Amino acid sequence: MRGLKVILLTLVALPAVFAVKSHDFKTCSQAAFCRRGRALATRARESSSWTSPYSVDPASVTIDPTKATFTAGVRSSIYPEIKFGLDVRVHEDGVVRVRMDEVDGLRKRYDEASSWALIADPEISREIQWTVAKDAVRAVYGHNNNIEVVVAYEPLKVSLLRNGQEQIVLNGDGLLHMEHFRTKEAVDQEKSGWALPEAPEEGLDLEDAQVVMQMNPRSWFEGVGDDGWWEETFGTWTDSKPKGPESLSIDINFPNHGHVYGIPQHATRLSLPTTAGEDAYYSDPYRLYNADVFEYLADSTMSLYGSIPVMHAHSAESTVAIFNAVGSETWIDVAHFVPKSTHTHWISESGIMDIFLMPGPTPADVFAQYARLTGTSALPAQWALGYHQCRWNYISSDDVRDVQTRFDEEDIPVDVFWLDIEYAEDHKYFIWDKKSFPDPVDMLHDVEAIQRKMVVIVDPHLKRTDNYPIYQQAKDLDLLIKKKDGQEYEGWCWPGSSAWVDFFNPASWDWWKSLFKTMPEGDKWAWIDSTENTYIWNDMNEPSIFNGPEISMPRDNIHYGGWEHRDVHNINGMLFHNMTAQAVMHRTDPPKRPFVLTRSFYAGSQRLGAMWTGDNLGTWEHMAVGVSMVLSLNVGGFSFSGSDVGGFFGNPEPDMLVRWYGVGAFSPFFRAHAHIDTKRREPYLLEEPYKSIVRDILRLRYSLLPVWYTAFREASVNGLPVVRPHYVVFPQDEGGFDLDDQYFVGGSGLLVKPITRKDVTETTMYLPENEVYYDYFTGHAYRGAATGKNVTVPAELHQIPLLIRGGSIVPTRERPRRASPLMKHDPFTLRVALSTTGTARGELYLDEGETFAHQAGQFVWRAFEATAEKGGKEIRIRSRDLAARNLDTAVDGVALTTYDARNAFAKDVARVRVERIVVLGLSREPRSVVADGKEVHWEYKAGAAAASKGEGTASMLLVKDPHASITTDWEITIHL
Numbered sequence: 001m002r003g004l005k006v007i008l009l010t011l012v013a014l015p016a017v018f019a020v021k022s023h024d025f026k027t028c029s030q031a032a033f034c035r036r037g038r039a040l041a042t043r044a045r046e047s048s049s050w051t052s053p054y055s056v057d058p059a060s061v062t063i064d065p066t067k068a069t070f071t072a073g074v075r076s077s078i079y080p081e082i083k084f085g086l087d088v089r090v091h092e093d094g095v096v097r098v099r100m101d102e103v104d105g106l107r108k109r110y111d112e113a114s115s116w117a118l119i120a121d122p123e124i125s126r127e128i129q130w131t132v133a134k135d136a137v138r139a140v141y142g143h144n145n146n147i148e149v150v151v152a153y154e155p156l157k158v159s160l161l162r163n164g165q166e167q168i169v170l171n172g173d174g175l176l177h178m179e180h181f182r183t184k185e186a187v188d189q190e191k192s193g194w195a196l197p198e199a200p201e202e203g204l205d206l207e208d209a210q211v212v213m214q215m216n217p218r219s220w221f222e223g224v225g226d227d228g229w230w231e232e233t234f235g236t237w238t239d240s241k242p243k244g245p246e247s248l249s250i251d252i253n254f255p256n257h258g259h260v261y262g263i264p265q266h267a268t269r270l271s272l273p274t275t276a277g278e279d280a281y282y283s284d285p286y287r288l289y290n291a292d293v294f295e296y297l298a299d300s301t302m303s304l305y306g307s308i309p310v311m312h313a314h315s316a317e318s319t320v321a322i323f324n325a326v327g328s329e330t331w332i333d334v335a336h337f338v339p340k341s342t343h344t345h346w347i348s349e350s351g352i353m354d355i356f357l358m359p360g361p362t363p364a365d366v367f368a369q370y371a372r373l374t375g376t377s378a379l380p381a382q383w384a385l386g387y388h389q390c391r392w393n394y395i396s397s398d399d400v401r402d403v404q405t406r407f408d409e410e411d412i413p414v415d416v417f418w419l420d421i422e423y424a425e426d427h428k429y430f431i432w433d434k435k436s437f438p439d440p441v442d443m444l445h446d447v448e449a450i451q452r453k454m455v456v457i458v459d460p461h462l463k464r465t466d467n468y469p470i471y472q473q474a475k476d477l478d479l480l481i482k483k484k485d486g487q488e489y490e491g492w493c494w495p496g497s498s499a500w501v502d503f504f505n506p507a508s509w510d511w512w513k514s515l516f517k518t519m520p521e522g523d524k525w526a527w528i529d530s531t532e533n534t535y536i537w538n539d540m541n542e543p544s545i546f547n548g549p550e551i552s553m554p555r556d557n558i559h560y561g562g563w564e565h566r567d568v569h570n571i572n573g574m575l576f577h578n579m580t581a582q583a584v585m586h587r588t589d590p591p592k593r594p595f596v597l598t599r600s601f602y603a604g605s606q607r608l609g610a611m612w613t614g615d616n617l618g619t620w621e622h623m624a625v626g627v628s629m630v631l632s633l634n635v636g637g638f639s640f641s642g643s644d645v646g647g648f649f650g651n652p653e654p655d656m657l658v659r660w661y662g663v664g665a666f667s668p669f670f671r672a673h674a675h676i677d678t679k680r681r682e683p684y685l686l687e688e689p690y691k692s693i694v695r696d697i698l699r700l701r702y703s704l705l706p707v708w709y710t711a712f713r714e715a716s717v718n719g720l721p722v723v724r725p726h727y728v729v730f731p732q733d734e735g736g737f738d739l740d741d742q743y744f745v746g747g748s749g750l751l752v753k754p755i756t757r758k759d760v761t762e763t764t765m766y767l768p769e770n771e772v773y774y775d776y777f778t779g780h781a782y783r784g785a786a787t788g789k790n791v792t793v794p795a796e797l798h799q800i801p802l803l804i805r806g807g808s809i810v811p812t813r814e815r816p817r818r819a820s821p822l823m824k825h826d827p828f829t830l831r832v833a834l835s836t837t838g839t840a841r842g843e844l845y846l847d848e849g850e851t852f853a854h855q856a857g858q859f860v861w862r863a864f865e866a867t868a869e870k871g872g873k874e875i876r877i878r879s880r881d882l883a884a885r886n887l888d889t890a891v892d893g894v895a896l897t898t899y900d901a902r903n904a905f906a907k908d909v910a911r912v913r914v915e916r917i918v919v920l921g922l923s924r925e926p927r928s929v930v931a932d933g934k935e936v937h938w939e940y941k942a943g944a945a946a947a948s949k950g951e952g953t954a955s956m957l958l959v960k961d962p963h964a965s966i967t968t969d970w971e972i973t974i975h976l
Ligand code: NOJ
Pocket: 001, 392, 420, 421, 457, 539, 540, 599, 614, 615, 648, 673, 674, 675
């Protein structure tokens, strides 16, 4: 979002047609290193004899048995004088890490990306036996020794095989190229000796170029000329390149894997369309360069605000993945040169090669492997899963109070109110604009009265002015990012002239954390105009700089340790988020779970909080792509994600706004937000019937909070995403591999397809298996097929297509409340959706919701199971404790050694009961329903369809007050 443009927009109305200012952002052909990398790929493809010049020097191969690693020297026949070092190791869980760096180079390549992304140094497997052959080194491991990693010497190629078949191959197409450090003088001198014909002004045609290349192998490989090696311009900006060329190109192929997913963030389909090869869907590679892309396109490979260089490759037989730990700008081409196989080509501006190969073989394995590297999603505070109401801006304390009152008057639930940048005097974050917010703490207390929360924005740019203590302190402590000449960098953002803290500097960490303390220590600054329940929004942390190149920071700016901004650009936003999350967490003693929303992110950001997809437009296309973007983020390990409900720009018609609430209610992060120029659109302002529909949608979200929280808890344990695309849940069902408009919520069995088109009254949903699926609201039964089947479901404006997979038990809390903490002692409903064989299962995780007491065993974790017994004459529904049985899978990676089912939290909710059980799909009317040896009250509505048969209204048994507590074991028997 650019300042000047926003000001303009506030003066004139929003333009009728939104369009990204494409010229603000580079295409591959405008980025010299991408141009060079792609040209290399073109030359390789056009040459029948292309082979990689890189090879392992067999004499240098070293196997270190104590470290279980394999290292070797690598040379390029094009530059025999340059040395590279290769290091391959296998982790205990079978993940292979492949690193390559220049050895004794003129300079050092940036090698710290992984240290920011990884949670710890992975344990190396001691079991691995490397076998050295004449032409390769290999290691065999895994169950039945079915995994093999092979490093072939000449040309260098690293392959991961399963059952003898290649799954992931590095440098199979020979596109590896690590541009070594050199000096301009040496290059000029060398080139003066080259016998090359003068290039004609209009450039060389292909044939000429080939002649030239054959005359000089270096130009054959690297291309003619030193394209953008020493300096590069884009628009009015010049990027000086004191280090010269240092890019890294590598092809990563996935033989027999026809689909690739991930590498968020892009506004694209979930199954990534091609960017190279014949019939490429896009012409530019996917770009990872965190950027504030104003009015971004709804279908594009352009960069957006964050980067997670993680890609899944999938087929019906296998799922594998890679994580490319690089922090610099990276472009990725995707092609299917061989049908049902995927070729990718990664081109990064700088940094070492540090790639993790995840062998799968299932999506769940890959998620667990990635989680062991970079951590799981933090378990959020439970209130953070409620509804968040934001706009730019609520303009005063009284405005906030009014908005809160209106929600309550209209009985619309909401947990969090947000304040955007206008709360801060002259955009000096932390400092309230006392003209509009004279009483911030009183206002915060008013919001907190029924345990609601407030989130306020703190951006990374600091107004450069004497009367801003935060800036002055950062300056005095020498914590600000520098220009290449060592002087403080100045750029333009919301406050005008601004400076940026260098969060790569460890000295900034404690200082930043101290700023959020609400009680002063001595005469040190404290945020006394704040409370311990004030949470934070980190925006503009790509960083967004209105007068910078591509609305960001000059790449030759200098960070701590002397690294250039280009080396760390994609990691930068995560560090700010990290420090803010820690600051918020440590405001109290004992600490509370932080909530910090970020716009920019990197691999590992999932450990810190939530993200949203930035400045989307109020269009149906943006609404739709928001769904696949959130799925892609979930694939990239970042579950806690969502899009601005309503669309940031524009004034959605009521029907569009209603549909957007349907999308938001089924996103892990659910926040409405709007640009400063938009009309107010809080749900209470809607006319009927829209207002009631939105109220119902919000109540639906709140009733399903137990499902969301349980899904988040699972994500925090094993890395499985909170929203799951079809390929994750049904990895063998090809019919689901392309689907990105319907998905499952955690492991609950809920399958949803939010409507993202106008005037829809019905839609098709794809059922991937021969199982019954019930309409969540009506109990109507649909029947899938083993080969996959589309069914038509109603989708009028007031309807969200939501099905329960037969075989699931869904716990809900159905008492409408104003905010989620008020539901703490509310009773539960269990929806038992019987499978075709009369069984069902579900889980529920509960804890106090705000502190870390759960890590010490203060929680309740139950399984509900329905089984068919006595030849189908009885259905038994049971509740049993899962915590004591699964001590090794406690939350946040903290394993418990003992678990006391009577822990303090469990005692607190001991009187919470199951007030209702709804059983869908019984084959006939029960004779009796017995709980605790006593007949309980029940009602039965016969249906046209039994679960085991066809489609139609399913039978519904309602058991009222089955004498069942949520914390204890019980059993209910339905006698048929
Ligand atoms: C850009 C953010 O993306 C948007 O959500 C916010 O409202 C504006 N900055 C103003 O802070």
